[in-house]
C-alpha cells in the first residue's frame with residue numbers, strides 16, 4: 638500500500654519577526670468593527686495566519702476577541718513547522734495551533750482571517766490570488782440574518798505596532814483601508830507610507846490614488862497645525878474631518894480619536 642503524499646502548505650516560509658502587543662491596534666479595530674458578527678455566529682472561528690516565531694499575537698487576538706465575543710476561538714496557522722511546535726505549549730481553551738498555509742487547514746469557514754506582516758514578504762503580483770483564495774474560505778454572507786460574512790484583515794506594521802495600515806476584505810472582495818498610528822510618534826501622516834500593505838506599497842507614486850491621498854492628508858495635517866496646541870489627537874481629528882470633503886472616510890470621531898481613519902478601498906485601489 639502506498640502512503641498518500643502529505644499536501645504541502647500553500648505559501649513560503651518567511652522571517653518570523655513578531656512582538657508582544659504588536660498588533661493591538663488591529664485587534665481593537667477588529668473587535669470594534671467585527672464584534673457583532675463574531676458575537677452572533679454559532680461557532681466564531683478566527684485564524685491568525687502567519688503568527689511568526691512566537692505565538693503572542695494569537696494569544697492576544699483570543700483575549701481581545703473574547704471581550705466582545707465570549708465564544709470566539711482562534712486557530713494560529715504557521716507555515717514553518719518549528720514555529721508550530723514552539724507554539725503548542727501555549728494552546729489553551731479556545732486556542733490551537735496548526736501547520737499550514739493559505740489553504741487554511743481547518744474544516745470551518747472562519748469569521749475572521751487576520752494576516753499581519755505576512756504578504757509584505759511576497760511579490761506584489763501574488764497578492765490578488767492570495768486575497769481571492771482567502772476570501773473564498775470566509776464564512777459567507779447570509780441575507781436571512783443580515784450577516785455580511787467573514788472578514789480578512791491583511792496589513793503591515795512596524796516592529797512595535799506604532800504604525801499600521803491594513804485592508805479589510807469580505808467574501809465579496811476588498812472593502813476598506815485603515816491607517817492607524819500612535820499619534821505622538823507621527824511627524825506627518827505620510828510617515829505611514831512605509832507601512833502600506835503589499836497591494837499599495839509600490840503604488841505610492843504620482844498618478845496613483847494612494848499617493849494623492851497621502852499628499853492630501855499631509856496638507857490637511859499642515860492646515861490643522863493650530864490644533865497641535867490641544868495635542869496631536871485634536872490635530873488628527875481636525876485633519877481627518879477636512880479629508881472627508883474629498884475622500885470616502887467611512888468611520889467617525891470615535892475611531893479618529895484612536896489615531897485611526899478608514900476609507901473605502903475603491904478610493905485607494907491601484908490604477909490599472
Ligand SMILES: C[S@@+](CC[C@H](N)C(=O)[O-])C[C@H]1O[C@@H](n2cnc3c(N)ncnc32)[C@H](O)[C@@H]1O
Pocket residue numbers: 647648649650651652653654655656659660686687688689690694714715716717720737738739752753754755
Ligand atoms: C513577519 S512574521 C509575522 C508574525 C505576526 N503575524 C506579526 O505580525 O507579528 C510572518 C510569518 O508568516 C509566516 N508565513 C508566511 N507565509 C505564510 C503562509 N502562506 N501561511 C502561513 N504562514 C505564513 C512566516 O513563516 C512568518 O513566520
